[in-house]
Amino acid sequence: MDTISSYISEHKDRFLQELIDLLKVPSISADSAYKEDTFKTAEIVKERLMEAGCDTVEICETKGYPIVYGEKIIDKNLPTILVYGHYDVQPPDPLDLWHSPPFDPVIKSTDLHPDGAIFARGACDDKGQMYMHVKALEFMTSKDKLPCNVKFMIEGEEEVGSANLATYVAANREKLENDVILISDTGMIANDVPSITTGLRGLSYVEVEVTGPNRDLHSGLYGGAVANPINVLTKMIALLHDENNHITIPGFYDKVENLSEVERAEMAKAPFSLEHYKKALDIDAVYGEEGYTTNERNSIRPTLDVNGIWGGYTGEGAKTVIASKAYAKISMRLVPHQDWKDITQLFKTHFEHIAPAGVKVKVTPHHGGQGYVTPIDSIGYRAASKAYEKTFGKTPIPQRSGGSIPIVSLFEEELNSKTILMGFGLDSDAIHSPNEHFGIWNYLKGIETIPYFYKYFTELHQ
Structure with a gap:
């Protein structure tokens, strides 16, 4: 060689x-x-x-x-x-x-x-x-x-x-x-x-659809009288984490392996500068699950993130409308022992459960892996x-x-x-x-x- x-x-x-x-x-x-x-x-x-x-x-x-x-x-x-x-x-x-x-x-x-x-x-x-x-x-x-x-x-x-x-x-x-x-x-x-x-980490990737009225509505004539799918969707997404950034889906953490303090100490030996990390991303603070370091949050802990969200009018200028539908794409990064198909079903059941009256919810799984x-x-x-x-x-x-x-x-x-x-x-x-x-x-x-x-x-x- x-x-x-x-x-x-x-x-x-x-x-x-x-x-x-x-x-x-x-x-x-x-x-x-x-x-x-x-x-x-x-x-x-x-x-x-x-x-x-x-x-x-x-x-x-x-x-x-x-x-x-x-x-x-x-x-x-x-x-x-x-x-x-x-x-x-x-x-x-x-x-x-x-x-x-x-x-x-x-x-x-x-x-x-x-x-x-x-x-x-x-x-x-x-x-x-x-x-x-x-x-x-x-x-x-x-x-x-x-x-x-x-x-x-x-x-x-x-x-x-x-x-x-x-x-x-x-x-x-x-x-x-x-x-x-x-x-x-x-x-x-x-x-x-x-x-x-x-x-x-494993992966579960889904798309969600929230439907309210059967057509887009004038926000002056109907605002405050019917459920706004975009408002509802954002509230539902907010409910997926608690105040400690812990994912609230029942059963989500059942198979998550908790690494020993010895293993976590070994991980911590890897060179890492929190200040450099923040500077590289132009942020003034990190964010994530309480009780874990940045390197632990993005490797040994599962996560749930919205990858895209849309609905209603997003063009130039104003259009006062209550959209009939709102959508989001959501990915969950999983740790070993979490089965992506099980997690997808847990998400679907929970997301449908937290939907308020006045809207219909559809969850479409896209892909995943262990x-x-x-x-x-x-x-x-x-x-x-x-x-x-x-x-x-x-x-x-x-x-x-x-x-x-x-x-x-x-x-x-x-x-x-x-x-x-x-x-x-x-x-x-x-x-x-x-x-x-x-x-x-x-x-x-x-x-x-x-x-x-x-x-x-x-x-x-x-």
Whole structure:
């Protein structure tokens, strides 16, 4: 592996240009207007995997967007690593908050990325991190340094709940058989504080609809005489938390694991500056469940947040109207042992129960997934730790993430495989937000580190 640094240096400009070209294609899985672009992206990923050295690459059709599968099997007696990633991206809205067009990538320096960062939708989540694995494979195959077998499964529906992935995995267990699954769709604490994600929260995502009168009404003629769905919806949402920001849904916390003081003390060792955190977000105070720190609130505790709310007139000027309907999208981040289907039903029952007379309530589940915790004594984790130690010169810190990758628990259930989450992004990279970006240093450091995971995993597996 002594040549990896020089290989990256030699091909740096090409690596960056290839990623920029990939980021230019708006593969927005949530918006059917970008269907053609999303299918096009799958074809690009297929071509890049072939160029990187896969012996077999195929576009696997689903009821939605396709899954790109590739493999290079050098010896069936050697271990097999399955790389998962996704080529779809979040919608870029609101567009007016972007400093540059979301699908016209630009490279700019930032305080945390002095060597430059690529600004574009999908730069960090997940095209940039997924593509690190493609380039790492290119190095290993071109230099005859691939120590084991590798398979790739790159999907196009992660940002909309991976609706068709479960069907594909269940139907292709033998094809996807592996010894460990490797994913880069998470982050690390800082460029000088490497970390490995060991836990993910689950997710329940619902849409609610509150209906009052059978049509929009004149607010002067009917105001104060009938229930206003927007007023009612906001009051119902306010009832979902108490004065301590504790979620009020009956049964919501029944299966929440309370970590011991020892475990919480270990978590607290991770470097964290509350003042820097507030400054980065331009807030004067943090907010959350009473009795827990900021890092605990966004990792080991469940949450409930409104992701969007609308109804009535929102155009220019005034329109005095009582809307017939009001809507909201609500996500609940869950911790291990909370079943997302159970939580969704608890939410539905409670939300319908707290609705006042005069309105009708509809709750529509969208998607969800289970939480996940990976053991730090596994071969996979030890291999990842050694890889980070090699390229960063430091032992990485195990860290639970507040994010959700629902398919990780699916992989363990269907493929009986543990997942290692080697993320190279930073919390400040604005994933899912305007001005998403990914540091060039981080991108190249990922390409450098991944081959060492292959090396150490193969050695430890013997």
